[in-house]
Amino acid sequence: MIKVEGLTKTYGGFTAVDDVDFVCQPGTVTGFLGPNGAGKTTTMRIMVGLTPASRGRVTIGGHHYKDIPNPGRHVGVLLDASAQHAGRTGREVLTVGARTMGLPDSRVDEMLELVSLDAKESKRRVRNYSLGMRQRLGIAHALLGEPSVLILDEPANGLDPAGIRWMRGLLKEYAERGGTVLLSSHLLHEVEIIADEMILIGRGRIVARGDKKSLLAGAGTTATFVTALDNEALAAGLKDKGFAVSSAGEGLRVETEPVEVGRVAADRSLVLTDLRAAEEGLEDLFLSLTSDSQRDHLTEGPAA
Structure with missing residues (x-):
């Protein structure tokens, strides 16, 4: 240890x-x-x-x-x-x-x-x-x-x-x-x-x-990428539940966990072709928490 x-x-x-x-x-x-x-x-x-x-x-x-x-x-x-x-x-x-x-x-x-x-x-x-x-x-x-x-x-x-x-x-x-x-x-x-x-x-x-x-x-950065046969209907259902939704490639990005997206799709009998956690959430957290150091490195050069 x-x-x-x-x-x-x-x-x-x-x-x-x-x-x-x-x-x-x-x-x-x-x-x-x-x-x-x-x-x-x-x-x-x-x-x-x-x-x-x-x-x-x-x-x-x-x-x-x-x-x-x-x-x-x-x-x-x-x-x-x-x-x-x-x-x-x-x-x-x-x-x-x-x-x-x-x-x-x-x-x-x-x-x-x-x-x-x-x-x-x-x-x-x-x-x-x-x-x-x-x-x-x-x-x-x-x-x-x-x-x-x-x-x-x-x-x-x-x-x-x-x-x-x-x-x-x-x-x-x-x-x-x-x-x-x-x-x-x-x-x-x-x-x-x-x-x-x-x-x-x-x-x-x-x-x-x-x-x-x-x-x-802890950072509240959980998000989901999802694609459905009817993205418009899924987006409407997610928004009705109060989730933030935006376009992402051929599908949607939803600011909640995959299980919540799956529940909405099941309630509305919508077929999903892709459902996964947004992997960039941790990277976003990392960059936001260390942003001062990132700027210092660019302006001052590296320190051990």
């Missing part, structure tokens, strides 16, 4: 992380979401002792990271896939890690196979790796010590669609075995597919948290 309590980090007059509190439970994937410069990376660096906190604390399994013996066996970390020794081969990077942690060299072969780096690729210098290959190598290194906690900063960067799908399956399986995953990203769609819980951060402060359903319910 990861527990963050009152975490604050200031640089002179600038506050990068502002009184942040959250918990990541075992058996879950927690998505840590925010625009570039919102404070995600700074928070994660504090977690693993790379940046000192100004106030507050982070514990992993009840301990500060610096107090965990042989921490790679308990906490897997990927903060920057490019921060690997460019002159070493992929195999050498993992071998150094394995020997530092007291692991057999056979563990290196297991990890290379897991992340699909073949024998030829594992012998190439890291400087000649693509970003996607470096991400795979970084994930392999994070998993090398069979840790119970994973802390991953933007692990999907550089992965192709097949690689992103592979990563989702890998992390889901890891959490199902009881592992704790904290996964940061500014790409909402990629995280909402895998995350059990989501934490939204902007300007260094937590602006929302919860699973997808509770976030949308």
Whole structure:
């Protein structure tokens, strides 16, 4: 379990992380979401002792990271896939890690196979790796010590669609075995597919948290896309019930849950050809809650 309590980090007059509190439970994937410069990376660096906190604390399994013996066996970390020794081969990077942690060299072969780096690729210098290959190598290194906690900063960067799908399956399986995953990203769609819980951060402060359903319910952003054989009759029936209705492609967008739309259609004996929740609701919520950070990033440039 990861527990963050009152975490604050200031640089002179600038506050990068502002009184942040959250918990990541075992058996879950927690998505840590925010625009570039919102404070995600700074928070994660504090977690693993790379940046000192100004106030507050982070514990992993009840301990500060610096107090965990042989921490790679308990906490897997990927903060920057490019921060690997460019002159070493992929195999050498993992071998150094394995020997530092007291692991057999056979563990290196297991990890290379897991992340699909073949024998030829594992012998190439890291400087000649693509970003996607470096991400795979970084994930392999994070998993090398069979840790119970994973802390991953933007692990999907550089992965192709097949690689992103592979990563989702890998992390889901890891959490199902009881592992704790904290996964940061500014790409909402990629995280909402895998995350059990989501934490939204902007300007260094937590602006929302919860699973997808509770976030949308709390924001009142639930909407439905629907298409019927008689859209006009369905729209009239929905409006009679007080629901806001607008055109959307070949169908309608209705500001309510799909079940309510289905009830109106059933009451009026209308045939539906499409009925689904509007997937963009969470994205709209994310953008509205972090709009200040989005503007700051455009005008000031990124901050960790």
